Amino acid sequence: MRPPRTYAGTRTAVLHRGAVVATVPVALAALLAGAGPAGAATTGTPGVGDPYFPLSGNGGYHVGHYDLNLRYDPTGRRLDGKAVLTVRATQKLTRFNLDLNGLKVTALTVDNVKAGFRRSGQELIVSPPRALNRNQTFKVAVAYTGVPGPVIDPDGSKDGWIPTDDGAFVAGEPQGAMTWFPGNSHPKDKSSYDFTITVPQGRTAVANGVFLGQKTAGGRTTFRWRQTEPMAAYLATATVGKFKVEQYTTPSGIKVYNAVDPREAAASAAVLKKLPSVLEWEAKLFGPYPYRAAGAIVDRAPQVGYALETQTRPVYDRAPALSTLVHESAHQWFGDSVTLTSWKDIWLNEGFATYTEWLYAEQHGGPSAQKTFDERYATAADDALWSFPPADPGSGANIFARPVYDRGAMALHKLRTTTGDRAFFQILRTWAAQHRNGHGTTAQFTALAERVSGKDLDQLFRTWIGTKGKPSAP
Template sequence: MARSVRLVPALTAVQLALALTACGSGVHGTPGGSGVLDPYFPKAGNGGYDVGHYALRLAYDPDAHHLTGTATLTARATKDLSAFNLDLRGLEVGEVTVGGVTARWNRAGQELTVRPRDDIERDETFRVTVRYSGVPEAVTDPDGSEEGWLRTTDGVLALGEPTGSMTWFPGNHHPSDKAAYDLTVTVPRGLRAVSNGELLSERTAGDRTVARWHTTEPMASYLATLAIGDFDISRSRTGDGLPVYTAVDPAETEASRPVLARIPEVLRWAERRFGPYPFSSSGAIVDRAADVGYALETQTRPVFPGAPDLTLLVHELAHQWYGDSVTPESWRDMWLNEGFATYAEWLWEEDHGGPSAQETFDGLYSGDAFDTEEAGEAIWEFPPAQPPDAARVSAPPVYGRGAMVLQKVRQAVGDERFWRILRGWADEYRHGNADTADFTAYVEEQAPGTDFEEIWEEWLYGEGKPERP
């Protein structure tokens, strides 16, 4: 089998100096890469190691807008390392230790380059601790939306897609490196700190409240969230005993209550279609619409800008299977997130007295589903598996045309086999990463003898509007 050649990025001056020093002292390791060569965000992530666990201890003062943090990462080296990089944007680093021993470090843009006292051998598990503080940033994505550490009316909301998580903790910030998380967050008395996973404890003493959150299942850093503010908290369980924890800004409580009450119902339906729910808790965070510009499928606890409607709730909960559990290998594979979640909307409508998925498909193809001709044409701007640049990884073709690919697969294999493919895909890559080639190969394995060439060439990778067969 022929393999493509992967280009190695040029070393920075700091990395080159470290490498030369290592060679001179007989150290056999080399620096890890300062990025994983993502096609749209090449500096995101870092090579040479895999993080298994993040332990974050944070304290936030909203009046001063000041964050103090200690991040301890437990990782496994994937090569012999004389140095390695962490992604961290802004903030001031006070100290770095590796294995409890002070390490040398250097900052260059978002790269925090760490040189431990002793070389780290391949497959060795090591622990790096970074103490940092400062005023966290909000960043503007290539598509113009804001992410990172977003100030709200009464606190803050941290959102990370695609690279905003590096504004509040150092790490390996690429979806291909998933890990478990423990967060301990200290905030002023009267505020709540809400994150992913399960709330282990929440205690108030004096003028401070400390919350401890734990995420067992692997999570990509862009799916980590932290909401600090005044929230109405609701705790319940589904019929199967799954904990449901919702945090809602008081201004949105009344409007949100009816739709959030349907979380158990949506999860039951989704399990029938997609297989067992992949996490140990569920819920939602609802902040004021004026403070948050978009919804995001943050793991176990999606974020909504104001009270969501039912369609949006279905979309973000479907992401718990497709995007959060089965996470894209790179940002090029975003259609595996958004196409699947959009198709989940179609299936919900089909199963609840609305138009069938085929009727929805037909409306998109004809343009009848759009308010304007321009919107109808936007879905054909590029193939869903090949966004032209970073600004369009979340553009209409990734959502709508991505869902149309799934409907074409359903047409080709029939309903019974298609349901097995939907559930099997979520099971095969549960808590892992996958790319588009993995998906096409999986579909072909599950439907031997079916010709998918036209679907892949015309609908998944083809330019322009395919001819309707």
């Protein structure tokens, strides 16, 4: 996501559904079940224990599928929604929480029976009519309404449902999903999605996955989308605006849907034309593209200041640079398909996407990755680049700061020069394949790198991602 919130491929630079229920890996089930205290009674915890966002997500259950039915009026900025969640309890539950910020809940049922609920900040606390047994699958239906708005992140930027002059720019990293639908809003919990979005005729509503069609009646148009591969809530979008739409299928069978604000169309055309070749190039490096659909949402949202790798279809707040397109496309492997389990591991997303920019430049007539590395290393020792280790930014305020992106990329370059190209690219392909549609941690990546390369890499990783300050030698 967003490069160090500026504009270049993410937050700073620009800072870069027939319901199909996503299965949950055994390891993830253990993570979710263990989110609460050992021996906890029958109450799901309000949060999964993330050190930077302690109330994000919830314990005691896994959401397999979200069916979101939304109706949005850009003039009055009112959102009416119904979310039906297909859920499996990972412990016995007499009470559980959903994340929902701001919007008014008008009805809530569990398995079609009215359930009790109350609000406490971002927590929607649900009391089902009867206890839910461990491993029981059930449906939660929540009807809600209101005027959604963004949340302010620890670094001062906005994410979530961000109104624009013709609709809404919807980008949920790290905590904005709760501004427009109730859910288990932490990357640990990945789910499949169906979206049905109704907007005034003349507007377009764009979500994740495969476009299933649209229908206009009574001055309104309804758009349907399906994301079958598991997706973290922060990667969901329902962006609305007046868009010029382009659809095609690539030679490899990927369904592309681009939605571009007409005011950004001319500036976007040349870069968007390269999307199929960028995805093909990345697939050669990292392994098969993880999804059936791809594309881009190019909005005009100057108040946002970043792009985001919303799954299958990144959203850009303006016409993207080619480097930004490369960055957000790389996230489809690193961040979207292989998803972090703790926000402190964000370098696994941003360092990898940033290094992909370096690789693309190196292989397409630009500077070598070594030259880019050397330029970064020449930065003074008191520069912010060296202010904290990429593998532990220290707080939510730092997860989109420069060390995560640039120093994370530098660590990967050191890994490449230490192990050699053959082993390095095998590490990346193996990482993407072994954790496809799942999760990964820094410890797992470093262990994989040592196993594939046959080298002791402890000192390398300690120096480049685990220690603050400028390393004494490049």
